[in-house]
Amino acid sequence: MAAGLVGAMTGQAADALTAATFELHLEEIQEEMIDGEVLFALAYRDPVTRLIRPPMQVVEGATISLKLVNKTRKPRRFALTGFAADRFPLLAPGASQTVAFVAPSAGSYIYHENAEGPVGRLVGLHGPLVVMPVNGRTALGTKTPYTDPTAAQAALFDALGASARFPGEPWRHDLHERNFVWMFGSVDPALNRQVELNRAIDIAGLRSKFMPRYFTLNGLSGYDASHDLATAPHGHEGEPVLIRTMNAGLATHSPHIHGNHIFTIADVDSGSLAVRKSTSIVECDSWNVPPLWRKDVLLPFIKPDDIPDAAWPPREESFPLFYPMHCHMEMSQTAGGGNYPQGLLTHWEMVGPRKAGK
Numbered sequence: 001m002a003a004g005l006v007g008a009m010t011g012q013a014a015d016a017l018t019a020a021t022f023e024l025h026l027e028e029i030q031e032e033m034i035d036g037e038v039l040f041a042l043a044y045r046d047p048v049t050r051l052i053r054p055p056m057q058v059v060e061g062a063t064i065s066l067k068l069v070n071k072t073r074k075p076r077r078f079a080l081t082g083f084a085a086d087r088f089p090l091l092a093p094g095a096s097q098t099v100a101f102v103a104p105s106a107g108s109y110i111y112h113e114n115a116e117g118p119v120g121r122l123v124g125l126h127g128p129l130v131v132m133p134v135n136g137r138t139a140l141g142t143k144t145p146y147t148d149p150t151a152a153q154a155a156l157f158d159a160l161g162a163s164a165r166f167p168g169e170p171w172r173h174d175l176h177e178r179n180f181v182w183m184f185g186s187v188d189p190a191l192n193r194q195v196e197l198n199r200a201i202d203i204a205g206l207r208s209k210f211m212p213r214y215f216t217l218n219g220l221s222g223y224d225a226s227h228d229l230a231t232a233p234h235g236h237e238g239e240p241v242l243i244r245t246m247n248a249g250l251a252t253h254s255p256h257i258h259g260n261h262i263f264t265i266a267d268v269d270s271g272s273l274a275v276r277k278s279t280s281i282v283e284c285d286s287w288n289v290p291p292l293w294r295k296d297v298l299l300p301f302i303k304p305d306d307i308p309d310a311a312w313p314p315r316e317e318s319f320p321l322f323y324p325m326h327c328h329m330e331m332s333q334t335a336g337g338g339n340y341p342q343g344l345l346t347h348w349e350m351v352g353p354r355k356a357g358k
Ligand SMILES: [Cu+2]
Pocket: 256, 258, 326
């Protein structure tokens, strides 16, 4: 089970799976914000690793058996983007139940909680679900993260490591360091406090009253996110990285990246929130991610465009090269009402030139 939850970002192992078993506990926790404030919060927790909001990785079409244990004081309902809101049963306080579902099409999903609309999700009951394809190969045999990749996706993945534009290696599904999840969150301590006090919440008025003071990336903010090895990609030139950006919060975000442009390879249908493979891939330096959206982007790890060819590899300013990613929704860059830049941001790092022979 633990192997299935965390550290299972290796598609080779996942390729063989037709069934997977998971266990998540819904817990009331204390969580420290970037400015030292400690808030009451909720979280899904892996009971073995003790990690909160753990990533789950499964293979498309596999039968997933998920044991849920509700350790909170309210009825809760597990939810999954792209599934009907009442697909899973309401779980009474103290109850546990195993639910089963078939892993949807390959792509990025958010698991969350919806017994009181978005309240549980905003207070911390959420996490990423990554669905890998059974095969995912292009006509040329290149591995991609999607079943029956579109012509545009195939063109990009076939070009990685096999063209002047993208020298180096193809995308590697089987290496942790080439696959990242960036889960965005927004925290309003007033809402957390209401849940802590078990007060009735005006769900209809929530959107207009929600005033986030903290913005998180994988549960971290500011320098914590910038220096988290599970969040900030590191690699050599020519080692492309897939980043699954997802938004569990209530604010629309606009991540913006320095150094390289990214390529949007999949997002979601704006109505059903089902995964949508890109049929026209756009190169961009910022991309919008509304609440519950997922956008998979490829960071190519190529020579930054603003460095002349003749100055590459760099000599005067040597490796490693650090570049930031920060959200362009400016409010999200602060914490605690003004502590800048301790909001939704991180870094990526090119540690060296192309490895010999790549
Ligand atoms: Cu910038």
